[in-house]
Amino acid sequence: MCYFVNALDLIWLWIFPNSTILFICCYLLTLGPLASAIITWRNSLVFHSLDKVTSLFIHIYPPIVLSVVLFHYPNAVERYPGLAHIDDYNWVFKIALAAMPYCLWQGSYFKFISVDRKEKIESGQRANSFQYLLNDKRGPIGRALRNIRPEHRELWFIFGQFIYSIIFMLLPATLLIHSQTATNIYLIIIFSSSIWNGATFYVEVFGRKFERELERLRKEMDALTASNPSSTGNPTSSNPGTPYLDSPLATGSINGGDDLAYSPLVLPNSSVSEVPSISLGEASEAVLEPADKPKTE
Template sequence: MASSRPPSPTSRTESPFGLGYFSVPFERFAREESDWAGAFTLLDTMETFFDSHIDLFQRTLQKQLQKHSDRLKLKAEEALKLRELSGDALVENMEREVKNFKLKVSTRMTVLAASWQSAKVVRTREKLSFFFGVMTLLFSALMFGTDPQWIHVAYTVLGLYLLPLRAYTYKKRAWHYFLFDLCYYVTILNFIFLWVFPSSPTLFIACYCLSHGSLASAVITWRNSLVFHDSDKVTSLFVHIYAPFTFTTIRHFYPDAETRFPALREVPHLNPGKALLLSGVIYVIWQTLYWKFVLIDRRAKIRSGQRTTSFSFLLNDKRGVIGRSLSSVPEAYRELAFMAGQLVYAILTELPAVFLLYKSPFWSGVFLIAIFAVSVWNGGGFYIEVFGRKFEREMEALRKELAEASARSSGQSSPAGMDTPRTKSTDDLSDGVSPLMISTPLPMDSQDSFSSLDTTEAKKDQ
């Protein structure tokens, strides 16, 4: 362009104004005196204006490009560092992160478990269980006296609440193989009859006989206890006693039962042979499934002690009649002997229902009261004996603590160089410490919830 060409030296000397006051374009205008000079001067001014703005825009763009470049370079460096951690270093880093995560989860679970097992939570849980058990008993009695047609509904609702809770707690304790026992199998059959096939006489006969046979007698065999504060014992008692209670109500006390359960029209009387045969077939089906899926497919876990079944529990119970009897049988035939014994036991316990209970409301009521009385007696024994032994241990520990404290205080108070007077023995102290023990509060663990009892005693009475 013309404005970018430098002026000649002669023009600099001939200019009257000099370069210190005017720009080069203005010198050219004064020298040439042309009409086009104004236009060139405007063009030069516009070029200078746009050149400055373009330069500013370029610098701004360069800064942004530099920032973006720095950002990309940083990401590249991070990617390079990550690539450098490949192989064993990367695996080690990942393992460390996984371990840290597992540690955090384990710590959190430990805190939650400690909170769940804290004294306050346990006491609240047991109070709720006690309230639930007492109110269930009260409402069951009221429904039986006023609206017996609701008994099977209450049976279903309680089962839908208690049985999933039992499955969860047993799974957590690795006792879930007990859920394959006959009582849960019969409970499921009862629900199927009540809500799916109420017109099936075959299913009704099997459910009635098994509920009054194996389930009801298990209150005696397994020492079910009416212990309201223990939800596990309440669930066991519900499974074994509410089924015969429900079917007794349907058979003898349900108003117009044939309308709701049409199967009763076809079974006005029980044929003993047919009833025992049908219930026996249902039992054999369960026993076959149990033998295949538990005793065969899970044999390794059971033998290793990872899982416990009713068979292994009774076999290891050397104080019980069943455990002593099975111990005398060769190991290769113990399972067969146990299953055959269970079949005989099931048939024998169904005889009262087949020959007496089905046709007599009076003896059905006596039977239920007798079974319930056994559970109440077991519950009373649990409260008296277990709590009594617990209280005795606390008292003995308190006597020893008081005796040691008395001995220490006597030794510290005796003057130097003199014989220490004889301290009272533990027996002597126990004879004269009754007022002190009465006024002294028990340790916190004795004031704690009922779940602090011996686990062995609780398991034995379960």
């Protein structure tokens, strides 16, 4: 429907600016079901996504254009004479007028999409709004459609979509078309909704991406630990760089009379079991004695 309403707006702007009836149809459809679709379909302002920005543009730009033409365009009646007779019709007649092009679009859509391309839709090669909402298991529309008999689901969906469009045309027909302030507030709310949806998208998507990265890192660490368990344990005698742990003193294997078995003061295989005593004087004489002897060649 969004492309149909955009085309209808362009036809009024550039081809039939004198038509009051066409403007009423455009205004109610544009600020009604087209603008409200931003909330219903959760259009979001996501700058790095061309699809999301394009979808938001075709839903928010036409309401802004028609509102500017109606309330802010200088000498708008001279450029668009159809604006002069808006108040000649009551709100019921305005909704009835807007319902006619809507029914034209709905009938064409059903014929060319739902009927002529039925096989492609059922095979999954193409998708329409009915199949999308029907497959939405968490949405209220999808749950309601699944409670209806399969052969009647699409007709009930078309009828529900028509009622939805009529309900959202009430506000433009009764208030927005007459009030600049109400229109500005309405557009701010609609656009703020798209900003909120975009912020939620960034938080959810990038949050899940960060969570997956953390999970991947955790698995890599677990795999590394499993392949090399000694790297995370306490140092042992098999670890290089810890020779002091190989000493019997560290392992506690020396007991009793073997206390000097590993002393550097005892020669290997020596039968001496204790360190010989030596006085300080004897030690000094032993050190100075070679220096007192004459040097021989």
